[in-house]
Amino acid sequence: MKVLTFGWDFPPQTTGGLGIACQGLTREIAQEGVEVIFVLPKSQIVAGTQRFIFADSSKSIKIHEVFSSLVPYGTERTMVDVFDRITGRRLYSRKLMEEVREYANKAAKIAEEEDFDLIHAHDWTAYLAGVAAKVVSGKKLIIHVHATTFDQAASDNIDPEIFNIELEGFSQADQIIAVSHYTKKMLVEKHKVPAGKISVVHNGCDTEDPPCYEPTLQNLKQQGKKIVLYHGRITVQKGVDYFVRAARIVVDHDPNVVFVISGKGDMEAQIMQQVASQGLSDHVIFAGALWYEERDRMYQSADLVVMPSVSEPFGLVPLEALQNGSPSLISKQSGVAEVISHVLKVDFWDVEEMANKILATLRYPVMQQQLVNEGKRELQKLSWREAARKVLQVYERVMQFMHQEVC
Amino acid sequence: MLSVCPYFHVHQPYRVKQYRVFDIGNDTEYFNDSGLSDLNNRKIIEKVADKSYRPMNHLLHQMLEDHPEFRFALSFSGTVLDQFEQYAPDVLASFQSLVATGRVEVLADTYHHSLSFFYSIPEFERQVAKHAKRVYDLFGYTPAVFRNTELSYRNDLAKWCEDHGYIGIMAEGWDPILGWRSPNHLYRPVGCARIKALLKNYKLSDDIAFRFGNRAWESHPLSAETFADWIFKHHGDASTINLFMDYETFGEHQWEDTGIFDFMAALPDKLLAHPDTTFKTPTETVKAYEVVGEIDVPDVLTWADTDRDLTAWTGNDIQKDALSRTYAMESDVINTGDDSLTETWRKLTTSDHFYYMCTKWSADGDVHAYFSPYQSPYDAYVAFMNALSDLQLRVSHALQQKSVQEELLKAETEAIEKPVPKANEPAYGFWKRIVYFVSTKVKYIIGSLKVHFYKKYANQKTSHQKSSQKDS
Numbered sequence: 001m002k003v004l005t006f007g008w009d010f011p012p013q014t015t016g017g018l019g020i021a022c023q024g025l026t027r028e029i030a031q032e033g034v035e036v037i038f039v040l041p042k043s044q045i046v047a048g049t050q051r052f053i054f055a056d057s058s059k060s061i062k063i064h065e066v067f068s069s070l071v072p073y074g075t076e077r078t079m080v081d082v083f084d085r086i087t088g089r090r091l092y093s094r095k096l097m098e099e100v101r102e103y104a105n106k107a108a109k110i111a112e113e114e115d116f117d118l119i120h121a122h123d124w125t126a127y128l129a130g131v132a133a134k135v136v137s138g139k140k141l142i143i144h145v146h147a148t149t150f151d152q153a154a155s156d157n158i159d160p161e162i163f164n165i166e167l168e169g170f171s172q173a174d175q176i177i178a179v180s181h182y183t184k185k186m187l188v189e190k191h192k193v194p195a196g197k198i199s200v201v202h203n204g205c206d207t208e209d210p211p212c213y214e215p216t217l218q219n220l221k222q223q224g225k226k227i228v229l230y231h232g233r234i235t236v237q238k239g240v241d242y243f244v245r246a247a248r249i250v251v252d253h254d255p256n257v258v259f260v261i262s263g264k265g266d267m268e269a270q271i272m273q274q275v276a277s278q279g280l281s282d283h284v285i286f287a288g289a290l291w292y293e294e295r296d297r298m299y300q301s302a303d304l305v306v307m308p309s310v311s312e313p314f315g316l317v318p319l320e321a322l323q324n325g326s327p328s329l330i331s332k333q334s335g336v337a338e339v340i341s342h343v344l345k346v347d348f349w350d351v352e353e354m355a356n357k358i359l360a361t362l363r364y365p366v367m368q369q370q371l372v373n374e375g376k377r378e379l380q381k382l383s384w385r386e387a388a389r390k391v392l393q394v395y396e397r398v399m400q401f402m403h404q405e406v407c
Numbered sequence: 408m409l410s411v412c413p414y415f416h417v418h419q420p421y422r423v424k425q426y427r428v429f430d431i432g433n434d435t436e437y438f439n440d441s442g443l444s445d446l447n448n449r450k451i452i453e454k455v456a457d458k459s460y461r462p463m464n465h466l467l468h469q470m471l472e473d474h475p476e477f478r479f480a481l482s483f484s485g486t487v488l489d490q491f492e493q494y495a496p497d498v499l500a501s502f503q504s505l506v507a508t509g510r511v512e513v514l515a516d517t518y519h520h521s522l523s524f525f526y527s528i529p530e531f532e533r534q535v536a537k538h539a540k541r542v543y544d545l546f547g548y549t550p551a552v553f554r555n556t557e558l559s560y561r562n563d564l565a566k567w568c569e570d571h572g573y574i575g576i577m578a579e580g581w582d583p584i585l586g587w588r589s590p591n592h593l594y595r596p597v598g599c600a601r602i603k604a605l606l607k608n609y610k611l612s613d614d615i616a617f618r619f620g621n622r623a624w625e626s627h628p629l630s631a632e633t634f635a636d637w638i639f640k641h642h643g644d645a646s647t648i649n650l651f652m653d654y655e656t657f658g659e660h661q662w663e664d665t666g667i668f669d670f671m672a673a674l675p676d677k678l679l680a681h682p683d684t685t686f687k688t689p690t691e692t693v694k695a696y697e698v699v700g701e702i703d704v705p706d707v708l709t710w711a712d713t714d715r716d717l718t719a720w721t722g723n724d725i726q727k728d729a730l731s732r733t734y735a736m737e738s739d740v741i742n743t744g745d746d747s748l749t750e751t752w753r754k755l756t757t758s759d760h761f762y763y764m765c766t767k768w769s770a771d772g773d774v775h776a777y778f779s780p781y782q783s784p785y786d787a788y789v790a791f792m793n794a795l796s797d798l799q800l801r802v803s804h805a806l807q808q809k810s811v812q813e814e815l816l817k818a819e820t821e822a823i824e825k826p827v828p829k830a831n832e833p834a835y836g837f838w839k840r841i842v843y844f845v846s847t848k849v850k851y852i853i854g855s856l857k858v859h860f861y862k863k864y865a866n867q868k869t870s871h872q873k874s875s876q877k878d879s
Binding site: 249253341342344345352353355356357359360363364366367369370371373374 | 425428723724725728766782785789792793796
């Protein structure tokens with residue numbers, strides 16, 4: 001089986017959840033014997049269409065780069081910035097829309113040239129590319145929903161243009177893969193997609209432990225301070241403002257706690273303002289965006305990691321935290337809450353309960369330890385291989401339909 | 408002769424409300440949730456009373472009336488009796504009138520449905536005594552057969568029961584304990600001489616308690632006739648069929664629409680249709696049959712899940728932590744001498760709290776096997792530990808107050824008992840005391856010397872006188 005896959009970014013060029021998910025899934029799907037042709041709108045200046053083979057992975061993964069006239073973003077920019085522009089200021093998002101359409105044009109050409117059996121498009125930026133490839137080739141299209149515009153807006157105040165692209169993609173898709181039941185429900189309720197058309201494949205994670213680092217924030221730890229970490233983009237979707245409100249309540253009861261906010265985003269100024277006006281400046285550290293070793297080091301230093309998302313289709317944070325030996329408190333409005341039970345859960349808006357659970361975790365170290373020990377055991381079941389097998393089942397089902405139609 | 412021994416366990420815990428860290432030190436009501444959740448104890452009692460206690464008691468009355476041979480046993484936790492009294496006194500009254508028929512036996516138990524036997528025997532004994540008193544006060548009845556929380560059993564518990572005058576004890580009729588032997592006879596606990604163990608026939612009991620309403624079960628729907636036939640098959644090689652289950656099986660675990668009430672209503676007729684079949688209470692069973700062998704249970708045996716052990720209560724670290732912290736408070740709590748604090752602490756020893764913290768489902772694969780009113784085992788742990796922390800504060804406060812009061816009292820009694828110092832005695836002060844001490848000693852020595860010399864002088868004088876008399 002040969003699958004033409006469209007993505008938007010791919011590590012190590014990016015560090016967002018989407019890229020990590022694409023990498024993990026693609027690697028394991030290829031392991032199962034599927035030939036994957038991965039198409040990307042390359043963010044580096046590469047004239048023309050280039051084809052190369054991934055050096056660190058299976059030979060069957062070919063990476064296509066589509067030249068897009070509107071790139072580059074500059075070397076430091078990541079997916080984070082792209083999404084920030086969408087959720088923040090519409091003015092910039094037009095540029096992104098043009099890129100998305102340009103990507104679709106190129107996708108049609110690639111689809112003409114390539115030989116493949118199926119199309120798999122990851123995330124809304126690649127939906128139109130997938131649709132274009134389907135129109136050209138007549139092959140079946142699978143759309144993989146990693147988020148919707150409702151998640152990013154954290155409300156019904158959505159971007160109508162993205163919504164239209166989503167509707168177009170979902171109606172053209174032969175099968176839809178959602179990263180959680182939470183997202184599936186949203187597609188059924190908001191986009192009116194028939195439930196039978198959606199399969200749920202939860203994301204996985206890498207099951208091997210990262211190396212153990214020297215803890216960061218040594219001084220604070222030596223003073224006996226407890227560290228509570230937020231890691232993620234600072235946007236309305238991620239609920240950082242609720243985290244700060246909970247921090248106020250926690251500090252009132254235990255002044256020995258330090259809150260670390262690691263990430264960047266369009267809400268950063270607002271959050272800093274909130275921290276100052278709540279009188280929390282001595283208790284909140286803005287660490288900037290941390291990646292790779294720095295990120296793992298921070299995870300390892302934390303006594304608790306909080307993911308207070310208003311709407312989280314999946315949410316890799318608690319899994320990454322567990323890999324680094326830290327327990328998590330996550331919002332119930334997340335997909336990952338469906339697959340992991342050794343984690344504390346709270347409604348994102350219930351800041352009192354959020355504070356209660358933060359304080360309780362710091363107060364009762366036995367629970368803290370059990371959440372990590374048991375959680376790590378649970379993590380073993382959430383491999384990318386397991387996710388890839390489910391994707392494969394979807395591929396096979398769609399192929400069967402195709403054969404039936406031919407007959 | 409084959410007898411059937413039905414026994415139903417009645418219990419509700421005092422569930423801890425969602426007690427938060429910030430409530431510690433500010434809120435002493437741990438069990439008074441008044442919301443819509445399943446932590447609202449009053450709401451649960453009222454709900455289960457409607458679904459189970461009222462209709463089933465009504466039916467049991469009817470069955471006793473219709474069948475003079477029908478009899479059964481009940482056990483009550485003290486916590487359910489207290490809650491009946493508080494929230495559903497009519498239910499308590501209907502249980503009392505059942506027992507008043509003389510054909511319903513009440514069993515001994517711990518008051519607080521606790522695992523105290525395995526953590527503190529003195530506390531276990533206090534809870535058993537409290538339970539016995541409550542049962543006597545309510546039912547005018549002194550239990551003779553013992554059952555422990557969750558049917559937990561061990562050799563030393565049987566020995567304890569024998570030493571304390573019980574004639575029977577209940578346990579799970581678990582195959583690994585019995586080997587090829589049948590649970591349908593009486594057994595002698597190892598190391599005991601008189602007490603007899605009644606073993607639950609878990610296959611037949613669970614057909615009613617767990618499988619009755621299961622549509623996927625091959626024997627669904629189960630009729631009283633079929634069930635009676637299953638029991639009749641044991642004629643000839645059995646003395647008693649012990650059907651032990653939660654009372655809440657009727658109407659709560661198995662809803663009315665499963666036909667459970669109709670099934671029970673029909674059962675005595677079907678069973679008594681066989682000429683050689685009858686009903687016996689546990690005491691009657693113990694008195695009617697001799698033991699056929701010994702059972703040896705060195706490790707805790709319970710009637711819970713597929714493991715039949717205590718792992719659903721003590722299996723993970725948070726459960727062990729909560730249990731050890733609870734029992735670590737015992738001597739402090741008792742030392743306060745404060746009944747209300749002690750009772751609150753005992754309500755926290757109820758085994759259900761620890762069961763709600765169970766995370767075994769990840770291994771057993773069946774989330775629904777572990778019912779809990781909390782959204783997660785961690786929520787249960789946090790609420791419990793917060794409440795326990797508050798109780799710890801109250802206990803240490805009470806102990807402080809007590810020691811202050813004791814000192815005051817001591818000072819007062821000393822002041823009363825101590826003779827008032829004489830006016831010419833010097834006041835306190837170290838050197839003054841020394842001086843006083845030394846001076847009194849000196850005075851004493853001088854005084855005694857004086858006496859000595861005086862006596863000597865007097866002797867001389869008298870001898871002089873005597874000699875002078877002689878001389879004269």
